[in-house]
Amino acid sequence: MTEDKVRTNSELEGSDRRHQLPCEPVFVFYDGQCATCHLVVRFLIHRSRQQRFRFISLQSLVGTTLEASIQKNLNLDLKSSLIVWKNGELLSQFSAVSAILSELGWPWYLLLALRLLPLRAMNFFYDLYARHRYQIMV
Numbered sequence: 001m002t003e004d005k006v007r008t009n010s011e012l013e014g015s016d017r018r019h020q021l022p023c024e025p026v027f028v029f030y031d032g033q034c035a036t037c038h039l040v041v042r043f044l045i046h047r048s049r050q051q052r053f054r055f056i057s058l059q060s061l062v063g064t065t066l067e068a069s070i071q072k073n074l075n076l077d078l079k080s081s082l083i084v085w086k087n088g089e090l091l092s093q094f095s096a097v098s099a100i101l102s103e104l105g106w107p108w109y110l111l112l113a114l115r116l117l118p119l120r121a122m123n124f125f126y127d128l129y130a131r132h133r134y135q136i137m138v
Contacts, residue, residue, distance in 0.1 A: 025054045026103055027085035029070075032057030034133050037081055047104055058083070081130040094122035 028044065030037045041055050058078040061067045070076055070083060074092045084096035091099050094114075101111050114122060129136070 023050055023052050024087065026052045026099065027054045027056060028100065029056050029058050029061065029083040029085070031079075031081045031133070032059045034081060036133050036136050044100065044104075047108065050103075052103055053100075081133050093126045094119060097126065 028041070030041055032038075044053050044055075058080070061070070061078055067078060070078070070090060073090050074080075074083065076083070076092055080092055082092070082096050084091045084099045086099045098112060098115055101109055
């Protein structure tokens with residue numbers, strides 16, 4: 001007969017951390033020719049809590065199956081300024097921004113309160129920014 005060892009909560013937590021799978025990354029596809037977009041990427045790199053973000057220039061997707069998927073699922077071309085792949089879902093416009101904000105933590109996730117506004121209105125403001133992003137210098 002073997003004796004089972006009783007483990008404390010702290011022992012269980014320690015072993016669980018060692019055996020946990022890493023969090024699924026959040027892929028951020030951005031306009032590699034946009035200076036403002038580069039600043040946003042640098043901002044996210046410095047503020048990412050768990051370094052879950054992976055950044056990929058939209059221009060690097062030309063001719064790939066992912067480009068075709070973006071065109072089919074989101075009805076967008078690669079001229080969009082931001083697309084996010086999170087939990088197996090492609091997101092664009094304000095939905096993509098919300099997905100990023102949800103990963104940033106305090107105080108940035110407070111901006112998620114903007115989701116209380118109609119998505120159509122938030123997408124309008126996002127599109128307005130996206131159309132003029134080359135002229136906007138932060």
